[in-house]
Amino acid sequence: MGRLQLNLKVGFVSSQLFGCSKLLKPERIIAVNIGRPGSLLEQDALEACERDLFTILRNVRLSDDTVYCSVDASLPDNTQHQAVSAAILYREFEEFNRIRHIAGRVTAPDAELFAIHSAITLATQQDNCEKIYIFTDSIASARRAVDPSLHSGQGHSLAVCRTLAAWLAEDSSCTITFIQAPSKLEWSIHKEAHDYAKDLISPAGLRPATSLDSVQKAITKRSQETWTRMFEDLSYKGHNFLHLERLDRDALIPTYINGGVWLSPVGGNLSVAVRLFRCILNHAPIGSYYEWFNIPEPLACECGFHCQDCDHVLLSCNKHKRKANWHPHYLKDVVDFLEENPLAFSFRRPVVKGAARLQQNGLEPFGEYLRLSSGFWVRSQLGRASQCLGVELLLLSLLCT
Numbered sequence: 001m002g003r004l005q006l007n008l009k010v011g012f013v014s015s016q017l018f019g020c021s022k023l024l025k026p027e028r029i030i031a032v033n034i035g036r037p038g039s040l041l042e043q044d045a046l047e048a049c050e051r052d053l054f055t056i057l058r059n060v061r062l063s064d065d066t067v068y069c070s071v072d073a074s075l076p077d078n079t080q081h082q083a084v085s086a087a088i089l090y091r092e093f094e095e096f097n098r099i100r101h102i103a104g105r106v107t108a109p110d111a112e113l114f115a116i117h118s119a120i121t122l123a124t125q126q127d128n129c130e131k132i133y134i135f136t137d138s139i140a141s142a143r144r145a146v147d148p149s150l151h152s153g154q155g156h157s158l159a160v161c162r163t164l165a166a167w168l169a170e171d172s173s174c175t176i177t178f179i180q181a182p183s184k185l186e187w188s189i190h191k192e193a194h195d196y197a198k199d200l201i202s203p204a205g206l207r208p209a210t211s212l213d214s215v216q217k218a219i220t221k222r223s224q225e226t227w228t229r230m231f232e233d234l235s236y237k238g239h240n241f242l243h244l245e246r247l248d249r250d251a252l253i254p255t256y257i258n259g260g261v262w263l264s265p266v267g268g269n270l271s272v273a274v275r276l277f278r279c280i281l282n283h284a285p286i287g288s289y290y291e292w293f294n295i296p297e298p299l300a301c302e303c304g305f306h307c308q309d310c311d312h313v314l315l316s317c318n319k320h321k322r323k324a325n326w327h328p329h330y331l332k333d334v335v336d337f338l339e340e341n342p343l344a345f346s347f348r349r350p351v352v353k354g355a356a357r358l359q360q361n362g363l364e365p366f367g368e369y370l371r372l373s374s375g376f377w378v379r380s381q382l383g384r385a386s387q388c389l390g391v392e393l394l395l396l397s398l399l400c401t
């Protein structure tokens with residue numbers, strides 16, 4: 001089993017390289033990506049990919065000891081139906097078998113793995129079959145098919161490994177090659193497998209089969225929906241949360257994807273991140289905050305305005321630079337403002353000394369530091385809003401201001 005996994009190599013081939021003995025030996029389980037990742041958005045790259053696929057197809061059709069298979073899966077766009085896995089098998093120019101299975105309520109890679117399993121089971125049963133080619137749109141599923149370790153759909157992988165181990169042991173010239181056929185291409189025999197899978201509509205029933213990845217995906221979806229719903233509740237979000245819009249004018253909603261909604265546009269700029277969180281949560285070293293929590297600090301702004309609140313800092317304070325008639329609609333607007341004005345929402349008091357001590361001595365003086373600084377107030381008054389952006393911002397704010 002381990003040997004199978006170690007022997008899986010991913011290569012990049014063009015039509016000129018196909019059949020090169022160096023590529024095929026000594027590996028006997030080969031995965032081939034056509035084209036380069038990320039390049040398939042371009043029409044030229046797609047056309048080149050299609051040409052390579054047809055070249056490979058022409059070659060495999062010329063040998064009578066080769067079985068080639070096209071596999072694909074179809075996933076329903078609703079919860080009332082199940083996924084379907086399909087495999088079509090060919091030798092020379094003829095299709096000689098096709099099979100499809102109800103895959104259950106699973107993810108696309110799970111269903112593709114099922115299809116690969118079906119294809120390998122049937123192909124290895126054929127007489128005079130020394131080479132197997134499998135056209136799939138998921139090289140990741142091909143990798144999983146020959147990986148016996150713990151993962152979603154492991155049962156299929158174990159079956160594939162057992163089958164291939166016996167088949168490869170029969171003849172040292174036997175090889176199996178997985179070829180990536182991008183689904184976007186809707187290419188020839190791969191499109192046939194796609195249509196074959198899609199033609200079968202199967203109701204989910206009461207207890208459809210499922211997979212580890214599918215269950216995890218469902219849990220993540222429900223968590224995200226709950227988080228979004230809670231975020232609409234002011235008692236959870238906080239009454240002073242700064243509302244901004246997405247580029248499509250919808251309101252920002254929390255997500256865990258790509259570093260989250262509020263963190264992603266900040267990049268690696270920690271100073272901007274800390275001041276952005278203060279601004280959004282309205283927990284910042286400004287007059288309105290000092291007044292709110294009875295902190296003995298000046299309420300007036302340095303510009304002379306009697307009450308320094310979040311709107312004043314963002315929209316009208318002459319201590320900060322901004323374009324005429326500027327108004328922040330989007331998160332990026334605020335980020336740009338903070339980058340241009342490094343003192344906006346920054347602590348006036350010199351906290352560097354405390355932060356330096358914290359860095360030198362670890363967390364030991366942390367409690368004392370919190371008691372002596374306004375960080376204590378930030379900590380105690382963050383309330384539920386902190387659950388959105390994380391109490392970690394307190395630590396960040398101490399270390400970065």
Ligand SMILES: [Zn+2]
Pocket residue numbers: 301302303304305308312313316317318319
């Ligand atoms: Zn001001």
